Amino acid sequence: MVDDLRSAIECLKQYEGEYIETDVAVDPHAQLAGVYRHIGAGGTVKRPTKEGPAMMFNRINGHPDAKVLIGLLSSRKRVGVLLDEKPERLGFLLNDAIKRKQPPVKVGKEKAKCQEVVHLASNPDFDIRKLVPAPTNTQEDAGPYITLGMCYATNPITKESDITIHRLCLQSKDEITMFFTPGVRHLDVFREIAEKENRALPISISIGVDPAIEIAACFEPPTTPLGFNELEIAGGIRNKPVELAKCVSVDEYAIANAEYVIEGELLPNVRMREDLNSNTGKAMPEFPGYTGPANPALPVIKVKAVTHRKNPIMQTCIGPSEEHVSMAGIPTEASILSMVEEAMPGKLLNVYCATPGGGKFVAILQFKKSIPSDEGRQRQAALLAFSAFSELKHIYIVDEDVDIFDMNDVMWAMTTRFQGDIDIITIPGVRCHPLDPSNDSAYSPSIKDHGIACKTIFDCTVPFHLKDRFIRAKFMDVDATKWVPDEK
Incomplete structure (x- = not known):
């Protein structure tokens, strides 16, 4: 039962690759973050970086009686472990x-x-x-x-x-x-x-x-x-x-x-x-x-x-790390799911506030069109999300056969189910977030004040009347562990 930081650490120790420690002394001034940048920061941190384990530094220069833990939530998988979901x-x-x-x-x-x-x-x-x-x-x-x-x-x-x-x-x-x-x-x-x-x-x-x-x-x-x-x-x-x-x-x-x-x-x-x-x-x-x-x-x-x-x-935590994506993004996902479900039950299947947006600027909406009159409702769902969360800048809408947690799959949908002249919806002059440096009049004369942005919907869903022409290749569903026992 996780109920504090120490029990969270003990929980992670049961899972291979989710937690590591070091007894090598580290300077808290820039060096500690510099180390973890290579170990597990991920997120929007400048490359090279990667998603990796939480890390405990047991020896901190200048602080002989303290330890520092970084990256506890810098993995969505790890958040799932810690919240039992x-x-x-x-x-x-x-x-x-x-x-x-x-x-x-x-x-x-x-x-x-x-x-x-x-x-x-x-x-x-x-x-x-x-x-x-x-x-x-x-x-x-x-x-x-x-x-x-x-x-x-x-x-x-x-x-x-x-x-x-x-x-x-x-x-x-x-x-x-x-x-x-x-x-x-x-x-x-x-x-x-x-x-x-x-x-x-x-x-x-x-x-x-x-x-x-x-x-x-x-x-x-x-x-x-x-x-x-x-x-x-x-x-x-x-x-x-x-x-x-x-x-x-x-x-x-x-x-x-x-x-x-x-x-x-x-x-x-x-x-x-x-x-x-x-x-x-x-x-x-x-x-x-x-x-x-x-x-x-x-x-x-x-x-x-x-x-x-x-x-x-x-x-x-490192400010631009995957940890911020987890903390900022998952509550926003919950709120969007709740709001759209109330307006159009059963249509929005899931939401992911993706890593490139730091958990705040980008949302992927997985929307299911079941009948002809559902066409257009996917864009209404995006507008609902924008109306409630001012910090959202870009929304990508995809069909139910796209894995919203795999950005390669999202970009595949954008490549094969998207045309720029008809599937981009722009909403200029809307308040967004001051920490996006492009949200400034120096970037575009159309921006009247720092923190204002052009919010954009990228509709990567198949038009309902064409769904039978966009069916993905169907592969046999097998348990690969019979052939590769270590495959998970």
């Missing part, structure tokens, strides 16, 4: 979890494994950079980044809580800058409410948790509107509520069995330049595969305490 059915699993959601529960200090060791910022020797072995992805990064911190805060007015993942840069011994994607993060709403009243917003950052929490935290509206606590979905995945422990220094809660918890307050009306210590003009590599620019003025968390388990494990 077939990889191609993960979107359906999350939809079921929403239906059986369970609110988190608060537990006493005796169950707060995350507080086995406590470091208070009031101690003159306190320095978060020495306590938390946060790596940099590249030598250009603005500083050490927490890339898998589950940020938890509460609406000052409604008292509703929410959890999300943000870009967090360690700036000093007790200060962290926090990046909010404009207009889409609920914690930013909470921060603005507190800031208008000139109040600090208590916040906890839990690192190293049950992977079900990491996946659930990446849901977005409309599935999880303002006021929806995504921890309820994690509870639905596991069929048991997530346990929260009261923080030791601020009025907030944290994941009780997290490896690390950083406690602090988002300060009102305080901003800090992201690359204050590096002056590179760069932040860190983001999911599209490019290094994002450093933000000139970000909100600041004043750290009050760091707590952790004995012999803690720091968990991190």
